[in-house]
Amino acid sequence: MDSKALYRIGYGVYIIGAKKGNKINAQIANTISQIASEPPTVAVSINKKNLTHEYIHESQAFSASILNNETPLAFIGIFGFKSGRDGNKFEGINYKTGATGAPVVLDHAVSYLEVKVNQEVDAGTHTLFIGQVVEAEVLSDKPTLTYEYYQQVKRGTTPKGAPSYQEPKKEVKAAPKMAKYKCSICGYIYDPSLGDPDSGIKAGTSFEDLPANWTCPLCGAEKSNFEKME
Numbered sequence: 001m002d003s004k005a006l007y008r009i010g011y012g013v014y015i016i017g018a019k020k021g022n023k024i025n026a027q028i029a030n031t032i033s034q035i036a037s038e039p040p041t042v043a044v045s046i047n048k049k050n051l052t053h054e055y056i057h058e059s060q061a062f063s064a065s066i067l068n069n070e071t072p073l074a075f076i077g078i079f080g081f082k083s084g085r086d087g088n089k090f091e092g093i094n095y096k097t098g099a100t101g102a103p104v105v106l107d108h109a110v111s112y113l114e115v116k117v118n119q120e121v122d123a124g125t126h127t128l129f130i131g132q133v134v135e136a137e138v139l140s141d142k143p144t145l146t147y148e149y150y151q152q153v154k155r156g157t158t159p160k161g162a163p164s165y166q167e168p169k170k171e172v173k174a175a176p177k178m179a180k181y182k183c184s185i186c187g188y189i190y191d192p193s194l195g196d197p198d199s200g201i202k203a204g205t206s207f208e209d210l211p212a213n214w215t216c217p218l219c220g221a222e223k224s225n226f227e228k229m230e
Contacts, residue, residue: 011147017063017103018055024103028080040133061100068142071108073217081219181226186219
């Protein structure tokens with residue numbers, strides 16, 4: 001079986017928010033879809049180990065902020081590669097409390113949905129939360145960030161807890177003139193030929209020439225956490 005066929009399925013990049021008691025949390029998800037129109041119904045797949053899963057299961061509600069394609073990798077990294085168990089993801093983030101009580105992230109969002117869950121489907125490592133959209137608003141006319149754009153243009157990686165995660169295969173290629181370096185924390189690859197535009201690093205800048213205070217644009221790891229790729 002060629003698992004790469006799964007990459008051809010269209011995805012977006014979303015921030016899923018939920019509340020439990022007086023606590024809030026949110027995470028990146030790429031598998032949310034509309035499955036009915038009357039009433040408007042959507043489904044999202046969430047890893048059972050994630051804190052957001054616990055919050056959705058408890059509150060039976062969630063929000064989904066749909067991101068634009070200018071969203072910085074560092075912003076995605078806050079919700080995709082950090083756990084709400086270790087700190088407050090919402091510090092410095094523009095959000096509001098929605099009609100369901102779930103937090104709605106507004107930064108970089110083109111629109112958002114609020115959903116009341118009416119069904120949970122066990123999907124092995126994940127739970128499929130299915131629910132009715134009870135609130136929705138368009139916030140911007142910027143292009144929506146697709147998962148393909150996230151991977152191919154922004155060079156983002158997939159968290160291991162995501163439904164679409166696949167163990168990366170080692171590339172067999174001739175060594176480039178300037179070596180690529182891989183973040184040992186999140187898997188982000190620094191490619192000198194592309195640079196890091198979000199951080200003001202021009203294409204053609206070698207890893208060795210990056211500023212000492214440069215950090216991974218996806219998870220914020222320091223340069224010392226990067227390993228040279230063969």
